[in-house]
Amino acid sequence: MLGRWTAWLILCAASLLSACSTSKPPSPAEAQGQAQTVPAATLASWNDGPSRRAITDFVQAVTQPGSPDFVPAEERIAVFDNDGTLWSEQPMYFQLMFALDQVRTMAPSHPEWKTKPAFQAVLRNDSAALAKLTTRDLLQIVGATQTGMDSDQYTSQVRQWLATARHPRFHVPYNTMTYAPMRELLDYLRAHGFKTYIVSGGEVEFMRVWAQQAYGIPPEQVIGSSFAAKFEMHDGKPRLMRLPKLGFYDDGPGKPVAIQHAIGRRPIFAFGNSDGDLQMLQWTSAGAGRRFAGLVHHTDAQREWAYDRDSKIGRLDKALDEAQRQGWTIVDMEKEWSRVYAF
């Protein structure tokens, strides 16, 4: 199973420091309300362009009664990748940033880490050594810091981290680095009767802590990778323990499998940003009737990051070819979004 973590765990250590170009720290964005409280869902941060038109045309076609493409509300399932699609993923997946921060926080009570090179690389912030960490090293780090506790304890740790950690480039809490246009899109879809889901390679319990506030997506609509878990009785009280063992890896071909397992309906709308989303987009597109498949293309080095075919994180190569062949919607972030973040 170890090998399957590769993509998820790639550590973009080389770019970690180089990407930290300092800019004025903006004040953290206000926590956003839930979708249900948004009075009118608009796509205000989307410039008039091909992507915005593709979205509104599709939504009109499947929701207008009498339309030949009409889809009943209960089948309006929309799935979104998270890292790089709903929030940023550079210089590395934020859950890995959390794991590295946890190593630093927990080090005093783990003297045994002093003899482990992987942990030492993190603790010394040694960029050369960090760049050489293997998947096994990273799995060891994530396992040592994010398992071996119960779900409630883990949730508290994520909450604490979000409240205190700041992104190295923008100096804001990680959960404010969500894309305002995508949040608007989620609200817009829900206002038209869609049920919105996250389907991410990230770990499901990590995302649930903040997904409701950030996206208006409740815990039961968050699908992700998972650690194995075990039910245990401690002093007559049941606990769900997180085990340092992969439960399910929700990336690439795993995404349609997870969608079928958790939802049991084929989505009619899917958005991703990388090759890890290719099969989810293929699965969605191949259903009968009108479908929407979209890719966020990271083209904005100024306001966010610019990367695609050669990126270690969020590599967009095969999926970009397929999108061009199939006529999927490719969002040019620089041209089509009037703003990126809400802050």
Place this chain on the structure above:
Amino acid sequence: MLGRWTAWLILCAASLLSACSTSKPPSPAEAQGQAQTVPAATLASWNDGPSRRAITDFVQAVTQPGSPDFVPAEERIAVFDNDGTLWSEQPMYFQLMFALDQVRTMAPSHPEWKTKPAFQAVLRNDSAALAKLTTRDLLQIVGATQTGMDSDQYTSQVRQWLATARHPRFHVPYNTMTYAPMRELLDYLRAHGFKTYIVSGGEVEFMRVWAQQAYGIPPEQVIGSSFAAKFEMHDGKPRLMRLPKLGFYDDGPGKPVAIQHAIGRRPIFAFGNSDGDLQMLQWTSAGAGRRFAGLVHHTDAQREWAYDRDSKIGRLDKALDEAQRQGWTIVDMEKEWSRVYAF
């Protein structure tokens, strides 16, 4: 993994024929509408008694604004076991009845089964040989008949079986052998803002075919055991293939794990009928605030079946002890239900 199938796959072959006491075949029950269309959700098939009062007291306490036990609607999660809790499970789990029927249907195109004793036992309806089948035999039978196809093909087969197969004792379609009082309870809870889920040892794709019609529970609220699945491209079209390999076994301690994985919230209401539901009931009860835990006790040999501590199927022993210790609601089917089935 094989051993973990034991409980789910126990074949109650000895009781299969003896239970076939013939009675006048009633006409199949009409398909029931969805919860949303039921104008007033009542508990008409529940006699006035301790179980009915425990249910209505609980629902009033958690839904009345200003009540000290009030729970917001989005946290009103109710989970139900299926076999023996929402529909019958005798003389054996209905999905196993399906597997045996499939062996008979598929035999002509599987000449190799002629040399396999397990398949021969089914084909000759040899009750002595059936009683001796091992878990491995049964796994082989289920694997051979219910995997190796894609999800759409499997769904068609279940549909076809439900349309033609008849239960050996009541001579009705299996999906009409749902409990009318439990269907009323599901409607009643939903009318009070609850989200109702199935959490069953049965296989998720099997249940999704008929759960919406039978219970008003949509596919995305059905949680169950699963076979591993694989995404494959066939002639440019994606398919999800069902593999003859256990994915997740959703019984006993697996139920709280599955609930946390799929829902990410702890239920406030849980109903089961056997030892396989013990941990789900413990997990639900141990949450903060007021909780409801219930057991259907099969006490009605006349209208359904009577069994508990020594039953091979639906054994209710440890969970009954725990229910008595904790004061959980134990439904005496014979005394507390004015009718069992809708037909």
